Amino acid sequence: MNRTLKTAILAVATMGFVAAPVFADKAAEKAIGARKAQMQLYAFNISHLGAMAKGEVDYDAAAASAAANNLAALAALNGMAMWPQGTDSTAMPGKTRAKVEAWTTWPKIGEASAAMKKASADLALVAGDGLDALRGGIGDVGKSCGGCHKPFRDEE
């Protein structure tokens, strides 16, 4: 084998090693981006409910129901593809605050996610029933957020 061919083979082989993680990183970052977008949509919808709970805007049954229904729909999304293995803060520091324990303690995160689905669905049922019902439901949703944010998220 001549020298040029050797170099060429070596170059291609090395490229394979370098390129594979780059593609994997791209996919991982897209998944992280997607779940952050989902979190943003949660926050946007809860913000309308929170503003009513705090008395910053007047309570509006139709608007409250709409936001709570959106929240319940978002919570019902299948998130499996957004949380692939290796997208934790140990593997990808600075990109995510999701602790590796979210994966290593499976199915705990699934249970926490089911509790959040239930709290959001319950809130959607009562959000139109007045301010007190709304406040109570938001409290339960907030608690269910903690179901993941307590064990599975790093401090900022």
Place this chain on the structure above:
Amino acid sequence: MSKTTIWLLSIAVVCALTFQWVTAPANPPASPGGARNLANGEVVFNIAGCASCHSAPKAEGEEKLLLAGGKRFPTEFGVFIAPNISPDPSQGIGGWNEATFLNAVLNGVSLEGEHYYPAFPYASYARMTASDAADLWAYIQTLPPSSASSQPSEVGFPFSIRRGLGLWKRLHVRTGSIQEIGEADPVLARGRYLVEGPGHCGECHTPRDISGGMVLANWLGGAPSPDGPGRIPALAGPNAKVGEWSVVDIAEYLRSGFTPEYDSAGGAMVDVIENTAKLSDEDRMAIATYLKTL
């Protein structure tokens, strides 16, 4: 015996006696007058966060009222393990009396007259009123008993010598208020009491010095997270995000865990909010009002 030996022995004896005197555990405080108030005891239980540390390791919801102990708290001084403080007469504290309980909570002294490790946040509870502590004792006795036995802390020499904690207390336990709040405003005064005393917010949010005491000069100035990357946020000073929050924002955060951006509380703060969610709107507003003065 030579003169030098006698001198050295005398110095050693004086040192030992001084150490014994300086590190002596406090005596139980006097029993407060008046009747005990169970409802207030429950409020104190919630703001003091007793269940967050003393419930069984994986307890959730109502199970947290079983104060069986067993949670582990790894620190640079060793691993502290929360004891059983349920009213079980043999494994818990059901055999104690009010004076013993007050001495434990307010002075950090055990039934046997030994110093507790300050993982038990008596450096903050020392600011609690004796009457609140007595109500708390009355309330804890109404909770279910657990027969789980308490585990000893895993602490190495020299921290294993509890007597030495007397020195730590001399350095770090203060009963006076930390933040000056000007003229007497009952809401502000209530907020200060809850935050600086039973709420023991400073235990996580205030940085610690090399001996593990809170640096009161940097009260609520933020600190490294004890378990994992990141920081426990500052509540005072230029870096405090809550400085930009309104009183209503802070009160809502303490109720539902939602920040003004509708992010939610994470880490150990989730346990705190589980407790503050049970307080009255008035108490949450009082805490928020005080935090806004920092």
